[in-house]
Amino acid sequence: MAVLLDIDQLRTFIAIAETGSFTRAADIVFKTQSAVSMQMKRLEERIGKPIFERDGRASRLTEDGDKLLDYARRIVKLNMDAVCAFSQNELTGRVRIGIPDDYADRYLPEIMARFSQANPRVEVTIVCEPTPMLIERINANDLDLAIITHVEHKGTAEFVRHERLLWVTSSRHQVHTETPLPLALGRPSCGWRQAAQEKLETINRGYRVLYSSWNSTAVGAMVLAGLAVSVLPESALRPGMRVLGPTDGFPPLPSCKIGLVRNWREQTSLTDALASLIIQSLDNLAQNEAAE
Structure with missing residues (x-):
């Protein structure tokens, strides 16, 4: 019997090959690392040959893996081309x-x-822009959709993703041991900033906010430079950052919820299509429930 290759497994396989890591590939395809590992196990079972081998902490393709990669890229591209070619309702217009x-x-x-x-x-x-500004833009009819940090008291949003909120420091510095603790956080109205301050006050840890910005790139730069500790969701972690936990003296933070806000005054088939794809791409709620 002919072996049929699974398109979703091939997409994950390509992501691993391009990043050299199951963990980074999991981020790209929006799956858990265990789900990615299971997909690759099933793909190897389908073709009957190993496609990865360990190279230190990275994953390297075997000779058969290299051979499969070329086919995988062509199959995935051809699949997308076929779907687009037979779409009977091609969407046009502009979405914000x-x-x-x-x-x-x-x-x-x-x-x-x-x-x-x-x-x-x-x-x-x-x-x-930050969540509060995006909500204002939705209300002012300047946006059709917004992916936001889910805030209960700031309007109706569809809760689509759950992430851990983490304390982060530079992996090359010891700024997290300083007293008072230097922090790089969002503006005073930022929920993550408020959560961080409340947790530190609960354990009587002295701190001072040295850097304040709505821009996560700017906050991350302060962390990477070893100038301050910050709080970020898993999705915002970068190479060079180290996660701090209870063993470092940092208490767990509340979870980060990601939501989708729609401008119902501008609801069209175009916005519905993008909203559906966003929910499909970001949704990890079912995976979390299954894990629990």
């Missing part, structure tokens, strides 16, 4: 989406690549 820069680096590449492949004639306007 907002997203905080905390999430943009991780989520936008996958979301926009998939949406643009399926809807090549659609113009997408992207606004990167």
Whole structure:
């Protein structure tokens, strides 16, 4: 019997091959690392040969893996081309989406690549601003959709993703041992900032906010330079950062919830299509429930 290859498994396989890591690939395809490992186990079972071998902490392709990679790229591209070619209702027009820069680096590449492949004639306007400003833009009819940090008291949002909120420091410095603790956080109204301060006050840990910005890139730069500790969601972690936990004297933080806000005054088939793809791409709620 002919072996049929699974498109989703091939997409994950390509992500691992390009990043050299199951962990980084899991971020790209929006799956848990265990789900990625299971997919690769099943793919190896389908072709009957090992496709990865360990190279230190990285994953390297075997000779058969290299051979499969070329086929995988062609199969995935051909699959997308076929879907686009037979789409009976090609969407056109313009859609406006907002997203905080905390999430943009991780989520936008996958979301926009998939949406643009399926809807090549659609113009997408992207606004990167903090959640409060994005909600204001939705209310002012300046955006059609917004991916936000889910805030209960600031309007109706669909809760689509759950992430851990983490204390982070530089992996090359010891700034987290200083007293008072130097912090780089969002503006005073930021929920993550408030959560961090409350936790530190609960354990009577002295601190001072040295750097304050809505821009996560700026906050991350202070962390990487070894100038301050900050709090970030998993999606905003970067190479060179180290997560701090109870063994370092940092108490657990509340979870970070990610939501989708729609401008119901501008609801169209175009916004519905992008909203559905966002939910499909970001949703890890079912995975979390299964794990529990």
